Amino acid sequence: MLIGVPKEIKANENRVALLPVGALTLIRNGHKVVVENNAGVGSGFSDEDYKTVGAEIASSPKEIFSAADMIMKVKEPIEQEYKLIKNGQILFTYFHFAANKELTEAMMKSKCIAIAYETVQKADKSLPLLIPMSEVAGRMAPQEGAKYLEQAMGGRGILLGGVPGTGPAEVMVLGGGIVGTNAAKIAAGLGAKVTIFDNNLYRLRYLDDVMPKNVTTMMSNEYYIRAGLSKADLVIGAVLIPGTKAPKLVTKEMLKIMREGSVIVDVSVDQGGCIETCHPTTHENPTFIVDGVLHYCVANMPGAVPHTSTLALTNATLPYAVEIANKGYEAAIKTNLEIKLGLNMIDGKITYKGVAEAFDFEYHSVDSVIK
Numbered sequence: 001m002l003i004g005v006p007k008e009i010k011a012n013e014n015r016v017a018l019l020p021v022g023a024l025t026l027i028r029n030g031h032k033v034v035v036e037n038n039a040g041v042g043s044g045f046s047d048e049d050y051k052t053v054g055a056e057i058a059s060s061p062k063e064i065f066s067a068a069d070m071i072m073k074v075k076e077p078i079e080q081e082y083k084l085i086k087n088g089q090i091l092f093t094y095f096h097f098a099a100n101k102e103l104t105e106a107m108m109k110s111k112c113i114a115i116a117y118e119t120v121q122k123a124d125k126s127l128p129l130l131i132p133m134s135e136v137a138g139r140m141a142p143q144e145g146a147k148y149l150e151q152a153m154g155g156r157g158i159l160l161g162g163v164p165g166t167g168p169a170e171v172m173v174l175g176g177g178i179v180g181t182n183a184a185k186i187a188a189g190l191g192a193k194v195t196i197f198d199n200n201l202y203r204l205r206y207l208d209d210v211m212p213k214n215v216t217t218m219m220s221n222e223y224y225i226r227a228g229l230s231k232a233d234l235v236i237g238a239v240l241i242p243g244t245k246a247p248k249l250v251t252k253e254m255l256k257i258m259r260e261g262s263v264i265v266d267v268s269v270d271q272g273g274c275i276e277t278c279h280p281t282t283h284e285n286p287t288f289i290v291d292g293v294l295h296y297c298v299a300n301m302p303g304a305v306p307h308t309s310t311l312a313l314t315n316a317t318l319p320y321a322v323e324i325a326n327k328g329y330e331a332a333i334k335t336n337l338e339i340k341l342g343l344n345m346i347d348g349k350i351t352y353k354g355v356a357e358a359f360d361f362e363y364h365s366v367d368s369v370i371k
Contacts, residue, residue, distance in 0.1 A: 001325045002032045004068025006061045007039040010075045012283035014042025014306035015313065017072040017093065022318045024053035031325050034058050034067060043310040065089070070329075072321060074313065075300055076103055085110040088347075090329050092321060094118055094133075097344055098245045098358035099272040108348045113329055118270075119243045119352055120320065120342035127242060128338070129320070131178050132312035134267075136302040138182025138238065141265045142171065142190060144296050145234040148263045148287060154294045156261030158233050161191025168192050172228045174220065174249050174274055175238035176203045179267050183236045188215050195228055197249075225249060229257040237266035237274040243344070244354030245272040252276050252290070260292035269297040330370055340366055 003026055005018045016039050018026075023033040033055040037047060047057050058064050065071065065084035073093035077085065079102075085091065088111065095116040097104045107114050117129035127134075142160065149169065151157035162168035171187045173180045176198030187194045188211065196211070197220040198204055204217040211217075218224050229235065229250065235258075239246045246268040255277060266278040273279070277290045280299040287296050302309035320339060324332045333340045344352040349364040356363035 001069045001328075002034065002067055003070050003072060003321070003325060004058075004064035005033065005035045005039055005072050006064045006081075007036040008042075008074050009061075009080070010078055010300060010303075013075055013300055013303045015074040015303055015310045016040040016043045016045065016306075017074050017314070017317070018321075019310065019314045019318075020045055020049040020053050020055070022314055022321070023050055023055040025318060025322060026325060027054045029322055029326055032056070034064055036061055036064050043306045070321075070325060072317070074310075075303075076100070077107070079106075082106045082110065085112050087111040088113065090115065090324065092117070092317070092324065094270075095344060096270045097352070097355040098243060099270060101359050104345075104350075104355060104359060104361070107345055108350070111348045112345070113343070113347075114345035115324070115329070115339065115342045116243070116344045116352070117317065117342070119344060120338050121242065122338055129313075129316050129342075130240075130242075132316050133302045133309065134178035134240075135182050136305065136309050136312060137267045138179035139186050140301050140304070141179070141183045141236045141238070141267055142187035142192070142234070144286075144298075144301075145171070145187075145236065145263050145265045146190065148265075148294055148296055149233060149261075151261075154261070154287065154289065155263055156233060156259065160187065160234070168214075169233040170231045171195070172197065172225075172232040172235045173238055174225070174236065175240065175268075176200065176207050176217070177238065177240055179240070180236070180238035181207065183238055183267070184211060184215050187234075187236075188212050192234075197225060197228070220249070226254060226257060229254055232258065233262050235262070235264045235275070237264065237268045237278070239268045239274040240271060242354070243352050245358055246274040248274060248276045250275045250277075255291040255293050258291075258293050261294070263294045263296065265296045267301065269299050273297065333366065333370055343370075346370070
């Protein structure tokens with residue numbers, strides 16, 4: 001199989017989908033790897049690093065897409081890439097279809113085979129290709145929140161951990177999964193007073209056991225969220241329902257409860273966001289203000305730390321890429337339930353129920369399209 005790795009072109013996206021060592025692994029398995037010129041530079045890997053292990057270097061994305069059987073990316077294709085995708089071409093990347101109708105329709109039109117990192121799922125319901133980036137984004141969220149709480153950045157002028165004689169900042173974390181756990185851990189380590197909200201009592205019991213004493217757990221419901229918003233300096237949105245839109249836990253009307261200069265960091269923005277007033281922003285223009293509350297809603301937060309993010313992501317994606325390449329996508333889907341759950345679309349048909357339901361499109365089971 002010929003595997004193509006184009007350079008990411010989303011704003012300030014410096015990650016790359018395959019490391020030189022990953023290219024070497026695929027080549028040793030009998031495959032050919034073509035990497036676009038300078039695709040790895042933003043993550044610290046030169047064209048020479050790829051050539052040394054036997055990969056070829058292409059001068060344009062058109063060369064990559066026209067030749068490759070499988071495209072490996074980090075972020076979803078954007079408009080200028082739509083026309084390059086071929087009928088029957090495997091795309092293995094993050095898609096987050098449920099938050100983007102235009103992308104969904106474009107990929108249906110292309111008739112590609114869309115295998116989404118974010119819905120590959122293990123038997124224990126964990127999401128192995130989402131976890132590394134969730135860990136990165138979760139740990140970044142308090143860092144970004146602390147920065148934007150500074151008055152010069154538009155915030156209330158609050159130090160997250162306070163100092164002796166003053167109180168620490170109040171941090172609300174909505175969601176006790178991977179993102180929320182990592183966010184709470186970092187915020188607590190900086191000295192903030194942290195409350196994690198989740199609707200799973202068993203998860204809350206676990207978090208109560210493992211978190212430091214400055215972390216409190218709370219059942220997630222509108223009453224408690226409203227009460228928390230009135231005191232919060234920083235709210236971190238960390239809600240994920242695999243493959244579907246995130247629920248809106250904080251409405252526009254609720255912003256009136258919050259104090260002017262408080263900060264929201266919505267890590268869930270990739271899946272539509274759990275804060276009603278959030279919309280995707282970029283690293284170049286990361287924030288906006290609604291009703292006096294500063295919103296940070298960068299849709300590719302880990303792209304700001306590409307070296308760490310690329311290493312973490314490719315450690316997880318490479319074994320699946322090798323299996324798809326070695327077996328072919330049909331056999332890989334038939335023999336590996338994790339990859340089967342990653343299939344979101346094939347031949348213009350949506351095969352992931354959450355995506356179909358997001359736009360009221362027709363859903364086709366994987367078994368009905370791959371015999």
